[in-house]
Each structure stands twice: as C-alpha cells, then as structure tokens.
Amino acid sequence: xxxxxxxxxxxxxxxxxxxxxxxxxxxxxxxxxxxxxxxxxxxxxxxxxxxxxxxxxxxxxxxxxxxxxxxxxxxxxxxxxxxxxxxxxxxxxxxxxxxxxxxxxxxxxxxxxxxxxxxxxxxxxxxxxxxxxxxxxxxxxxxxxxxxxxxxxxxxxxxxxxxxxxxxxxxxxxxxxxxxxxxxxxxxxxxxxxxxxxxxxxxxxxxxxxxxxxxxxxxxxxxxxxxxxxxxxxxxxxxxxxxxxxxxxxxxxxxxxxxxxxxxxxxxxxxxxxxxxxxxxxxxxxxxxxxxxxxxxxxxxxxxxxxxxxxxxxxxxxxxxxxxxxxxxxxxxxxxxxxxxxxxxxxxxxxxxxxxxxxxxxxxxxxxxxxxxxxxxxxxxxxxxxxxxxxxxxxxxxxxxxxxxxxxxxxxxxxxxxxxxxxxxxxxxxxxxxxxxxxxxxxxxxxxxxxxxxxxxxxxxxxxxxxxxxxxxxxxxxxxxxxxxxxxxxxxxxxxxxxxxxxxxxxxxxxxxxxxxxxxxxxxxxxxxxxxxxxxxxxxxxxxxxxxxxxxxxxxxxxxxxxxxxxxxxxxxxxxxxxxxxxxxxxxxxxxxxxxxxxxxxxxxxxxxxxxxxxxxxxxxxx
Ligand code: ADP
Numbered sequence: 001x002x003x004x005x006x007x008x009x010x011x012x013x014x015x016x017x018x019x020x021x022x023x024x025x026x027x028x029x030x031x032x033x034x035x036x037x038x039x040x041x042x043x044x045x046x047x048x049x050x051x052x053x054x055x056x057x058x059x060x061x062x063x064x065x066x067x068x069x070x071x072x073x074x075x076x077x078x079x080x081x082x083x084x085x086x087x088x089x090x091x092x093x094x095x096x097x098x099x100x101x102x103x104x105x106x107x108x109x110x111x112x113x114x115x116x117x118x119x120x121x122x123x124x125x126x127x128x129x130x131x132x133x134x135x136x137x138x139x140x141x142x143x144x145x146x147x148x149x150x151x152x153x154x155x156x157x158x159x160x161x162x163x164x165x166x167x168x169x170x171x172x173x174x175x176x177x178x179x180x181x182x183x184x185x186x187x188x189x190x191x192x193x194x195x196x197x198x199x200x201x202x203x204x205x206x207x208x209x210x211x212x213x214x215x216x217x218x219x220x221x222x223x224x225x226x227x228x229x230x231x232x233x234x235x236x237x238x239x240x241x242x243x244x245x246x247x248x249x250x251x252x253x254x255x256x257x258x259x260x261x262x263x264x265x266x267x268x269x270x271x272x273x274x275x276x277x278x279x280x281x282x283x284x285x286x287x288x289x290x291x292x293x294x295x296x297x298x299x300x301x302x303x304x305x306x307x308x309x310x311x312x313x314x315x316x317x318x319x320x321x322x323x324x325x326x327x328x329x330x331x332x333x334x335x336x337x338x339x340x341x342x343x344x345x346x347x348x349x350x351x352x353x354x355x356x357x358x359x360x361x362x363x364x365x366x367x368x369x370x371x372x373x374x375x376x377x378x379x380x381x382x383x384x385x386x387x388x389x390x391x392x393x394x395x396x397x398x399x400x401x402x403x404x405x406x407x408x409x410x411x412x413x414x415x416x417x418x419x420x421x422x423x424x425x426x427x428x429x430x431x432x433x434x435x436x437x438x439x440x441x442x443x444x445x446x447x448x449x450x451x452x453x454x455x456x457x458x459x460x461x462x463x464x465x466x467x468x469x470x471x472x473x474x475x476x477x478x479x480x481x482x483x484x485x486x487x488x489x490x491x492x493x494x495x496x497x498x499x500x501x502x503x504x505x506x507x508x509x510x511x512x513x514x515x516x517x518x519x520x521x522x523x524x525x526x527x528x529x530x531x532x533x534x535x536x537x538x539x540x541x542x543x544x545x546x547x548x549x550x551x552x553x554x555x556x557x558x559x560x561x562x563x564x565x566x567x568x569x570x571x572x573x574x575x576x577x578x579x580x581x582x583x584x585x586x587x588x589x590x591x592x593x594x595x596x597x598x599x600x601x602x603x604x605x606x607x608x609x610x611x612x613x614x615x616x617x618x619x620x621x622x623x
Contacts, residue, residue, distance in 0.1 A: 030130055031049035032130075033046075034116065034126075034127050035078055035125050035126045035128060035433050037062070040082075041062050041125075042063065042066045043059075045058060052097055052099075054587070056098045068404070069098050069104065073090075074111075074507060079157055081126045082125070087113065087115070091107050091110045091133075093108065094106065098335060103293060107132060108137040109132060109134075110133050111134060113489075114193075126498055144322065160176045160177035161233070162254055166251050169191065170192065177193075179525070180225055180228065180258075181185075181226070183195065201224050204221070209239070218604045220236070220239075232260075235257060235258060237255070237256045239252040256535045280300040281300050281301040286299075286302050286385040287300040288383050289382045290381045323355075324353075328351050331348070332348055332350045336348070344369065346368075347366045348365050361389045362388045363387060364388040367383035406455045410459070413451055416448060428572075471598070472596055475508070478506045478515075484516070486523065489524060496533070498537075500537075501538070504540070506620075510618055515594070518594050518595060521591045523551055525588070531553040533553065537551070537553075545619060545620055546600065546601075546620055547618055547620060548617045550614070552612075553611050557611055558573060558610045560607075568584060568590040570584065570585045599619050600616055600618040600619065601615075602615065
C-alpha cells in the first residue's frame with residue numbers, strides 16, 4: 001500500500017505543476033504515469049505506481065524498458081493515443097507486475113489514456129491513470145464460478161428446482177425441469193411453467209400456492225406434468241418462503257419430485273382395496289379388520305347388517321358391551337387380548353346378539369395378525385367369523401344322543417358284567433367246569449370290559465362338551481396309583497411286558513380315578529399300537545414344579561403332521577396300518593381334557609415306525 005508521505009519522483013520538466021496538482025498526484029490511490037513521446041519515456045510516476053513496482057527505477061526509460069511486463073496491448077494503446085490525440089479507455093485490463101525477487105503479481109486495472117500537450121498545443125505525451133479493480137474482477141469471477149457451481153448442482157439434481165419472486169413469477173428452473181417438460185429455460189419464466197401442467201390440475205395447484213403465499217407459509221401440492229416424451233408424470237411440489245437480508249419477502253424456493261411410481265402404487269393399492277371391499281362385502285361371513293391399536297378399521301356388509309349399524313364401529317367397546325353374550329364376554333376378551341399381545345392367530349366360538357331379530361347366534365371367529373411393509377411391522381388383525389349356530393345345534397343333538405345312549409347302555413352292560421362274574425365264580429368253585437364254557441365266559445368278560453371302557457369314554461365326552469365333567473380331587477401317592485394301574489393293564493395283556501422304572505413315593509393332589517383313566521388309555525394304546533413288540537416302558541421324572549409320566553412303546557409310531565391332531569375328538573390316523581386297529585378316536589381326547597383340567601400338559605414324541613412316547617405332566621403339590 002502506498003502512503004502519501006512517500007516521495008514522488010518529479011522531474012524539473014513538468015512545468016504545469018502547482019501545489020494542488022502535486023498533492024493529488026502524491027495521494028492518489030490509483031496509478032498515474034506521464035509517458036513522453038511516442039515510445040512512452042517515463043517522465044513521472046506517482047508514489048502508488050512506484051510502490052507497486054517495488055520502487056523500480058523507471059524514470060526516463062521508454063515504457064517497454066521500464067515495464068517489460070505490461071505487454072504489447074498496453075504499449076500499443078499508448079502509441080495509438082499519441083498518434084490520434086484521443087482519450088482512450090481500457091477496462092479490466094490484466095496487468096502482471098514484477099514486484100522484486102522476480103515475483104509476478106496479477107492485477108486488474110481500468111485505464112484512462114489521455115494525451116497531454118506542451119504550450120504550443122502539440123502532443124507531448126500520454127498520461128495514464130489506472131484504477132485498481134482487482135478485487136472487483138476477482139469477486140465477479142468468484143460469483144460467476146459460484147453461479148456455475150450452483151447451476152451444475154441444480155442441474156445434476158434428480159428433482160426439479162425453482163424460484164419465484166414476490167409476485168409468483170418463476171425466476172429460475174433447473175435443467176431437470178427443462179428436461180422433463182422439453183420447454184426451454186426462458187419459456188418457463190414468469191407464468192410460462194404453467195403450460196407444462198396438465199390442464200385439470202392447474203387451478204388446484206395455483207390455489208394451493210396462493211393459499212400458502214397469503215400467509216407466507218411453506219406449501220405442498222401435487223400435479224401432473226406433460227413430459228417432453230409424451231408421458232404423464234406426477235410430481236410433488238414443495239415450496240418455502242425466502243427473504244432478503246433486510247427481512248423483506250423475496251418469493252419462494254422449492255422443488256418438484258417425481259412421484260409417478262408412488263402414485264401408481266397408491267392407485268394399485270386403492271384398486272386392490274376396492275376389490276377386497278367388494279369381495280368382502282359380498283361374502284356371507286363377518287369380515288373385520290383392526291389397526292395395531294385394536295380399533296376397528298373395517299367391517300363388511302354382513303357385519304353391519306348383523307350388528308344393525310350403518311357405519312364403521314371403531315369403538316372396540318361396542319362389541320363387548322352391546323353384542324357379546326354376558327357368559328362369553330370375559331372368555332372372548334381374554335382370548336382376543338392374549339392373542340393380540342402375542343400377535344398370534346386365534347379362534348373363538350361365542351354367542352353374539354343378532355340385532356335385527358334379537359337372537360343370540362353362535363359365531364366361530366378366526367383372527368390372523370397382519371404384518372405390513374418392508375420390515376413386516378404389526379398392523380393389526382384381519383378376521384372372519386361364521387354363524388355356526390346350526391352346527392352347534394347339531395352337535396348338541398349329537399352330544400345329547402351320545403350321552404343318552406351311553407347312559408342307557410351302561411345299565412344292561414353292568415348287569416351282564418355282574419352275571420358273567422357270578423357265572424365265573426360259580427364254575428370256578430364247582431371244579432367240574434366245562435373248559436370251553438369257562439374260556440368263552442372269559443372272552444365275553446374281556447369284551448364287556450372293552451365295551452364298558454368305550455361307553456365310559458363316550459359318557460365322558462358328552463360330559464365334557466356340556467361342561468358337566470367334575471373332578472373329585474384328593475391327595476394320594478402317585479407311585480401307588482401307577483403300580484395299581486400297570487398291574488391291572490398287565491393282567492389283560494398276554495403279549496407285552498410293562499416295565500416300570502423306579503417311582504419316587506410322591507404325593508399329588510388330583511382326581512385319582514381320572515388320572516388312572518389317563519394312564520390306562522396310554523398303556524392300552526401302547527399295547528394296541530405295537531403288535532410286533534413285547535415291551536412297554538413306564539418312566540416317571542420329577543421336576544421343580546411338575547411330575548412327568550411317560551409311556552414308551554416300540555410300535556407303529558405317528559407321523560409328525562398327525563401328532564397334534566390325535567388329541568382331537570374322534571380323530572384317528574388314517575392309513576393301511578392303522579385301519580387294522582379298532583377304536584373311536586376319543587381316548588386321547590378325554591385324556592388330554594382330564595390333564596388340562598388338572599393344569600397339566602399332554603404331548604407325544606414319535607417317529608413313524610419307531611414307536612411313540614406319550615407324556616403327561618401334573619403340577620406338584622407344593623407348586
Ligand atoms: P383310538 O385308539 O380309539 O383310535 P385314541 O384317541 O386313543 O383313539 O387315539 C387316537 C389315534 O392316535 C389312534 O387312532 C391312533 O392312530 C393314534 N395313536 C394313539 N396312541 C398311539 C400309539 N401308542 N402309537 C401309535 N399311534 C397311536
């Protein structure tokens with residue numbers, strides 16, 4: 001930086017100076033040089049220029065020698081002014097100045113070249129004044145670079161970007177928008193962009209914009225664009241108000257995102273939802289859906305008719321307070337809530353009021369959890385229910401019949417059994433027995449026993465169905481019971497050995513006869529389904545909270561897919577092998593129900609043709 005105190009190099013030839021002019025030369029913050037004659041001999045330089053050139057000795061030297069770095073352009077301009085005697089200007093002139101140590105620094109100057117004359121008005125030389133505009137030029141260059149960078153970035157964006165001024169006129173769109181619409185940049189300016197919007201959407205999107213701009217609020221909308229390739233494209237537009245540094249509203253800046261795929265998916269979803277609704281509405285079953293918060297989100301027509309409502313019942317309390325049979329309410333809610341919390345499938349049978357005729361109908365309702373999205377998040381339940389009243393009534397008739405028939409059969413069978421026992425006792429006492437007669441009586445006795453067991457099981461089934469099976473629990477030694485039962489079954493088994501491992505003397509609290517019935521069923525099955533083996537093992541193990549009794553056979557075994565089903569009522573495995581065994585498929589059902597009522601568990605471990613291990617557990621007394 002030059003300082004006014006620095007000495008200027010005035011030559012005595014400068015005859016027009018006065019003190020004011022001298023001071024101006026001395027203090028000027030721009031370079032001044034007086035170049036004499038056509039070859040520009042340096043007659044005068046001001047301190048600014050002198051300093052710029054690192055105090056280089058330039059006086060009385062022609063310009064090409066004094067400043068070899070200035071370049072031909074500069075020298076030519078001086079010569080031109082000298083020749084024409086006309087003032088000339090040059091802007092943003094790039095000047096490289098050697099600043100000592102051979103260091104070259106780049107400057108930019110606005111030059112004014114003015115001819116000066118001696119007193120005979122003849123041209124004497126050229127005065128050069130240069131204003132340092134380096135900062136201005138560099139700032140302009142930086143701005144241009146930034147603008148280019150901004151353009152490159154916005155053009156590379158996958159979204160269309162735009163700005164509007166205070167009056168809503170477009171002032172900028174990026175290349176993405178131009179590419180989409182095929183309309184030149186200039187054509188989009190002002191209101192030109194609207195031509196690319198599908199006619200039906202124009203009013204709506206402008207309305208959305210105006211509503212937002214009234215309150216200078218961010219705005220969102222969507223509309224369709226007519227693409228250059230003739231296709232239609234959905235875009236979601238968002239805009240944010242922008243402000244000048246002084247806080248004055250400057251318009252909006254925003255973007256448009258291509259949401260065509262999203263819209264297509266949404267439409268597909270709507271279509272499939274519509275399809276689902278029409279299928280669901282025409283189905284003669286009760287179909288419903290809930291959200292993850294248990295609130296109902298859908299009921300089909302059948303449901304609405306059943307409950308006699310016109311609209312969706314999103315209130316979960318409605319069902320329980322108005323429609324459920326008071327006796328079933330607790331069980332239904334309990335099952336539903338438990339399944340919901342574990343997000344598990346459920347099936348419930350319960351009575352529900354059909355509002356149209358005020359009759360309670362039996363409904364078999366199945367619910368399945370719904371999982372949605374990429375991450376399969378839990379979205380609630382979908383379920384369907386059927387009116388199973390007719391089925392329930394048939395079942396009732398069947399149960400009543402089984403109950404009645406088995407009850408009626410029991411009396412004559414008991415009497416036949418008593419007479420057989422009497423005859424056997426008499427013949428055994430007499431000693432002169434007819435062997436054939438005695439054998440026949442034995443066979444009849446065995447068959448009567450089988451029949452009795454069957455009838456007892458049937459009676460139990462009917463009791464269970466009607467909730468009449470009661471338990472007479474007492475405390476007893478499990479080991480005694482197992483021994484007795486094993487002995488009894490062993491007595492009737494001619495072919496098998498029932499081998500019992502050591503049983504700890506353990507007392508439990510249960511219905512003794514019923515537990516014996518379960519064990520008898522396991523043992524007789526083990527013998528029945530292992531005709532080619534001669535051994536059945538019984539094993540007892542005691543855990544912390546329960547005792548587990550296991551009956552293992554080495555017979556035909558059970559396929560994995562059948563293992564759950566065999567505990568169902570009247571279920572028998574179908575197969576060539578199994579058909580040779582007589583049975584009704586109720587023994588295991590009754591056994592499982594008895595154990596369930598004792599809060600125990602029943603299960604089987606088996607492989608086809610490799611025997612079966614049946615287990616039941618009972619809670620320990622202290623548990
Ligand atoms: P039932 O034996 O009268 O048919 P259950 O209820 O006792 O009725 O048994 C149901 C079915 O389970 C049987 O039909 C049989 O197919 C199968 N099952 C039961 N126990 C065994 C066993 N120990 N080994 C193989 N299959 C068995």
